[in-house]
Amino acid sequence: MTIRSMDNSADITATPVSNIMVVDDDVTFCRVLSNAFSRRGFEVCTVHDSADIIAVAELYMPDAVVLDLRMPGVSGLEMISPLRNINPDIRILVLTGYASIATAIEAIKLGAVYYLTKPADADEIIARLYEKDGNPAAPVKNELLSARRVEWEHISKVLMECNGNISAAARRLGMHRRSLQRKMNKHPVRH
Structure with missing residues (x-):
């Protein structure tokens, strides 16, 4: 687990999300995403082991979670409900390299606010976490599927x-x- 302190020079008083927990077994990916969020003024906690997700969430009490779909030992989908039990207002974004319509629908039904495919940049993730009632803070890339x-x-x-x-x-x-x-x-x- 890594916890980075928030940059006090950034004004985030108006932001709905101030601390983010990044859950992914890819340590390098977590470090890159964590650094990007920290540079934007967020406090970031990373978890690499699925066995630690709930314990860290209870300790850290994140406002938002960026959750990898495929982790050794447990599916990210299985973690959505327990995370929402800790904080019903938590904003969960499922991030995966193995996207499918079925898993996207399931993630949203379970309470995730958004579902993105990797690679996704920090700005796009933040925009989706801020999204309220279907109105994104940034434009969504509309791409036709092959x-x-x-x-x-x-x-x-x-x-x-x-x-x-x-x-x-x-x-x-x-x-x-x-x-x-x-x-x-x-x-x-x-x-």
Whole structure:
């Protein structure tokens, strides 16, 4: 765990979020994001081990959490409800390199305020954390998804609906189980 003190020269009295907890098993990514937030006047705490998330949140009481979706031992989705139990007003942003429509919907249903794919810069994350009632503080990048990305999203959604059962998902998709496994073994398609 790393806690950095807030830069007293920055005026953040009007900001709705003043301390942020960054949760990611990638130590380098946490350090870069933590430094970027600190330069913008935020107090930052980082957590690299999923076993420490709740204990650190109870001690640190963050206003916002940037939560990695895939951590060893636990899914970021599983941590949303316990974090909201600690502070019902906490603003949780799920950040992932493995985005799918199904996980985005699930994250929002569980109480996350936003879902972003990596790489995301600190300014975009802060804008989403400040977002109120669908009005972002900064413009959102509207990018069209490729046909391969749409296919990946659809497969992810069907697989989630089938509770991870590849055979059932393959039947619903009208494809052979092995074809589905090959598609899933490929990395997610970006845009």
